[in-house]
Amino acid sequence: MSEVEKFKTILTEKGASITKPRLAVFQTLQELDQPAKTGEIAKRTPSIDRTSVYRTLELFAQLGITTTIIRGWTPLTELAEPFKAHHHHIMCETCGAHESIESETLEDILQVVAGRHGYTLKQHTVELTGQCAACQTKGKK
Ligand SMILES: [Zn+2]
Ligand SMILES: [Zn+2]
Structure with a gap:
């Protein structure tokens, strides 16, 4: 199963629909080589408005698609275990x-x-x- 298919399966299983903003934000997360700030993820997803990116990231965190790392006082987001080996x-x-x-x-x-x-x-x-x-x-x- 490809990562995108895995992602779609998780959304479907949790009763969330597969939408364009969700796919776009997921793709940005896949391209990150390190955990990123919410603002940076929004910047790297120019096709989607900021508010939708923020809402999407909140949903991903709730569904366990992403994890949040606190570095200093800054929360950073990256893909969670189904997509990235635990580290x-x-x-x-x-x-x-x-x-x-x-x-x-x-x-x-x-x-x-x-x-x-x-x-x-x-x-x-x-x-x-x-x-x-x-x-x-x-x-x-
Ligand atoms: Zn150094
Ligand atoms: Zn550990």
């Missing part, structure tokens, strides 16, 4: 460089920690910030 991000606070992290160790530890509190873990948000190797080297000079 986390690490960002350099000096130069803004960023990478995705896929770590089974991290996932396992989170399960263990939740279990110790008697919980089964359903979801989690983990964001890491630090200083990248390049900036550390520069700092030493």
Whole structure:
């Protein structure tokens, strides 16, 4: 199944209709190489008016099509697990460089920690910030 078909299936299953704005916003999200601000997603979807983009993104978040990452005070959006493998991000606070992290160790530890509190873990948000190797080297000079 292609990603667009998967997307359409989710909308249909949740009783939401497949509309042009929803398809357009989904396409923009697919083209992002990193989580983006709502305003930026709107800018990259010029065929759809801003209000519709915002409303569409709210719906996507509710349906679990996207996840929201809080970086600093800014909420950023990216596609969620049906479309993107589960991962986390690490960002350099000096130069803004960023990478995705896929770590089974991290996932396992989170399960263990939740279990110790008697919980089964359903979801989690983990964001890491630090200083990248390049900036550390520069700092030493
Ligand atoms: Zn850096
Ligand atoms: Zn995780």
